[in-house]
Amino acid sequence: MLRYILQRALYALPLMLVIIVVMFTLLHLIPGDPVQALVGDYPVPPAYRQAIEEKYRLNDPFLTQVWNYVTAVVQGDFGYSYQNQRPVLSLILERAPRTILLASVGFAFAIPLGMAIGVITGTTRSSTTDKIWTTSALIAYAIPTFWLGQLLVMFFALRLGWFPTQGIGPLVSRAHGFDWILERGRYLALPALAFAIHEGMRFARIMRASVIDTLSQGYIITARSKGLTRGQIIRRHVLRNSSLPLVTVAGYAFGSALSGAVLLETVFTWPGLGLLMVDSIRLRDNLTVVGVVIFSAVAVVLMNLLVDILYAMLDPRIRTGG
Amino acid sequence: MTASQSRRPGLTERLLDVHNLKVHFQVSDRTIRAVDGVDFHVRPAECVGIVGESGSGKSTLVRAVSRLMPNLRINELSGDLRFEGRHILEMSERDLRALRRSHGFSMIFQDPLGYLNPTHRVGRQIAEALSPQGKGRPDGQRVHSLLQEVGFSDPKSVAHSFPHELSGGMRQRVMIAIALASDPKLLFADEPTTALDATVQLQVLQTLYRIHKERNMAVVIITHDLGVVAELCDRVYVMQTGKVVETADTVDLFERPKHSYSARLIELSAHRVDFRSAAP
Ligand SMILES: Nc1ncnc2c1ncn2[C@@H]1O[C@H](COP(=O)(O)OP(=O)(O)OP(=O)(O)O)[C@@H](O)[C@H]1O
Ligand SMILES: [Mg+2]
Numbered sequence: 001m002l003r004y005i006l007q008r009a010l011y012a013l014p015l016m017l018v019i020i021v022v023m024f025t026l027l028h029l030i031p032g033d034p035v036q037a038l039v040g041d042y043p044v045p046p047a048y049r050q051a052i053e054e055k056y057r058l059n060d061p062f063l064t065q066v067w068n069y070v071t072a073v074v075q076g077d078f079g080y081s082y083q084n085q086r087p088v089l090s091l092i093l094e095r096a097p098r099t100i101l102l103a104s105v106g107f108a109f110a111i112p113l114g115m116a117i118g119v120i121t122g123t124t125r126s127s128t129t130d131k132i133w134t135t136s137a138l139i140a141y142a143i144p145t146f147w148l149g150q151l152l153v154m155f156f157a158l159r160l161g162w163f164p165t166q167g168i169g170p171l172v173s174r175a176h177g178f179d180w181i182l183e184r185g186r187y188l189a190l191p192a193l194a195f196a197i198h199e200g201m202r203f204a205r206i207m208r209a210s211v212i213d214t215l216s217q218g219y220i221i222t223a224r225s226k227g228l229t230r231g232q233i234i235r236r237h238v239l240r241n242s243s244l245p246l247v248t249v250a251g252y253a254f255g256s257a258l259s260g261a262v263l264l265e266t267v268f269t270w271p272g273l274g275l276l277m278v279d280s281i282r283l284r285d286n287l288t289v290v291g292v293v294i295f296s297a298v299a300v301v302l303m304n305l306l307v308d309i310l311y312a313m314l315d316p317r318i319r320t321g322g
Numbered sequence: 323m324t325a326s327q328s329r330r331p332g333l334t335e336r337l338l339d340v341h342n343l344k345v346h347f348q349v350s351d352r353t354i355r356a357v358d359g360v361d362f363h364v365r366p367a368e369c370v371g372i373v374g375e376s377g378s379g380k381s382t383l384v385r386a387v388s389r390l391m392p393n394l395r396i397n398e399l400s401g402d403l404r405f406e407g408r409h410i411l412e413m414s415e416r417d418l419r420a421l422r423r424s425h426g427f428s429m430i431f432q433d434p435l436g437y438l439n440p441t442h443r444v445g446r447q448i449a450e451a452l453s454p455q456g457k458g459r460p461d462g463q464r465v466h467s468l469l470q471e472v473g474f475s476d477p478k479s480v481a482h483s484f485p486h487e488l489s490g491g492m493r494q495r496v497m498i499a500i501a502l503a504s505d506p507k508l509l510f511a512d513e514p515t516t517a518l519d520a521t522v523q524l525q526v527l528q529t530l531y532r533i534h535k536e537r538n539m540a541v542v543i544i545t546h547d548l549g550v551v552a553e554l555c556d557r558v559y560v561m562q563t564g565k566v567v568e569t570a571d572t573v574d575l576f577e578r579p580k581h582s583y584s585a586r587l588i589e590l591s592a593h594r595v596d597f598r599s600a601a602p
Contacts, residue, residue, distance in 0.1 A: 218436035221390055222500065225429050226451040227422030236450070237439055316484040317440055 008308045012301050019297040023290050024069045039082045040284035078291035088291040099272030103257040106195030113200035118207020141201035149194040149267040163190050166269040191268040210242040255303030338364040343401035345386045356382040358564035367538040371551035374561030380544045384510045428501035432513040434493035438485035445481030451503035468499040473529050491522035508540045560584045
């Protein structure tokens with residue numbers, strides 16, 4: 001098992017390097033003045049210009065520049081955001097936890113939700129229960145997240161007034177302990193709910209197909225002939241085996257969610273990576289854009305690694321098979 | 323053993339009695355009469371063979387009797403089916419479970435890999451059959467003795483394996499151990515050795531036969547191999563397109579088949595045996 005993990009990790013490393021190199025090359029391909037491209041829509045004072053040219057050795061051969069950039073990134077130096085007047089890394093480190101929080105809470109609800117609906121519909125296939133749930137799930141999934149977000153805001157925030165409409169809460173808070181969690185939770189509730197509904201419905205569809213597939217397997221017949229009850233069969237033989245495809249899909253989805261749910265963060269003005277990305281693109285703050293992209297790409301690669309490991313833990317055939 | 327005493331065969335006594343069983347499937351607008359009015363019975367501690375060409379309804383018969391049919395596409399399922407005098411088709415799920423858990427019937431299948439859960443260790447799957455409530459220990463004494471009974475000399479390591487780590491013959495033995503856990507009076511075996519290679523086939527069949535004798539357990543075995551029938555079975559049913567075309571004691575069938583189809587079947591299998599022994 002340990003060997004398997006190390007092997008997977010070793011595969012992931014070159015992939016990350018390639019991502020960094022590709023991103024730097026893209027940055028280089030932006031036409032026009034390279035210094036202006038790095039700084040974005042921001043007047044470049046001569047002092048800055050000189051500092052940048054020196055730092056990135058813009059007059060060196062291309063390969064040397066790539067090498068310099070890679071070593072800088074590996075050491076955590078993504079450059080300086082002139083728009084925000086601070087290092088890109090510190091920007092990312094400020095925004096990332098918020099995105100991770102939103103994605104984690106969203107997934108924490110989406111996965112059980114999707115599994116529950118998937119098992120209910122998969123085990124009652126073609127019945128009225130199945131049809132009602134499957135249709136509702138499909139409709140909920142078809143609603144774009146930003147519109148779903150708006151609907152939730154209109155109902156729960158504007159009409160009922162239970163939750164704030166946007167933001168992540170006051171900058172300075174007097175609340176402590178549980179009250180503090182509650183206060184933050186009120187801001188988190190709606191975006192996380194929108195996220196959970198959308199992703200949850202996707203998981204429900206995958207889970208349903210997987211449950212139906214599992215139910216057609218021979219070992220379910222064996223379980224029945226052992227005299228197990230329906231509930232015992234579902235708990236012991238259906239749940240775990242049907243979850244395998246879900247692990248893959250949810251893992252990849254989580255990885256890409258870490259790059260920020262751009263639409264959702266915009267609707268709720270949730271200042272995470274997605275919103276940072278949108279703002280930086282608008283202001284042509286390219287160093288920040290590249291920084292966020294590299295961060296997200298690495299997050300995706302790491303999540304895939306985690307998925308592989310989790311999958312091997314759930315499916316013994318993979319552990320010993322290869 | 324009290325269980326085997328209570329099973330002492332009376333000649334007229336019937337463990338399983340099936341009259342006029344019909345199983346029809348609806349596939350789009352066609353009705354498939356997979357089993358069409360079959361009479362069938364098994365006496366205690368008896369070995370019964372079912373032979374017949376592919377698609378003649380052998381598996382469907384056995385599945386319907388053991389109520390392991392998927393409900394899908396079934397158009398008609400009727401007949402007078404009794405196990406120890408109790409009506410199988412009218413039985414509640416609860417009674418059916420009780421029967422499967424102890425002293426009822428069990429089943430083993432052609433492809434043991436597909437019928438074992440790939441994510442559970444073998445020991446756990448046997449323990450679950452011993453105690454469906456989940457109280458059985460996967461490495462407990464009862465699991466080990468079942469594994470020993472089906473011919474494993476190292477039950478501990480087998481119990482700790484996953485199905486994919488075992489060979490085909492070992493998996494089928496594990497299936498037999500699972501089937502034996504409920505101490506059944508009747509074991510259905512649907513082509514239990516078709517997926518195995520010849521030498522392993524023989525070993526598994528020998529094991530089945532030994533257990534059949536030792537436990538006084540009735541066995542219904544579906545097979546394409548008349549040689550198997552000749553070796554193991556007391557009586558044979560020959561099926562063709564959903565109907566039983568002949569039933570006889572094994573010896574009688576081979577000596578003087580009544581139905582032309584049975585005669586052809588015997589001829590074909592004899593031919594095959596000849597072909598094999600003629601090979602260098
Ligand atoms: N669930 C089902 N739905 C529709 N048709 C079925 C179903 N199960 C079996 N049949 C059909 O019923 C007929 C009998 O099938 P069955 O599997 O009982 O035959 P068999 O004698 O066991 O054949 P084999 O020797 O190939 O195992 C076949 O025509 C088959 O296509
Ligand atoms: Mg069959």
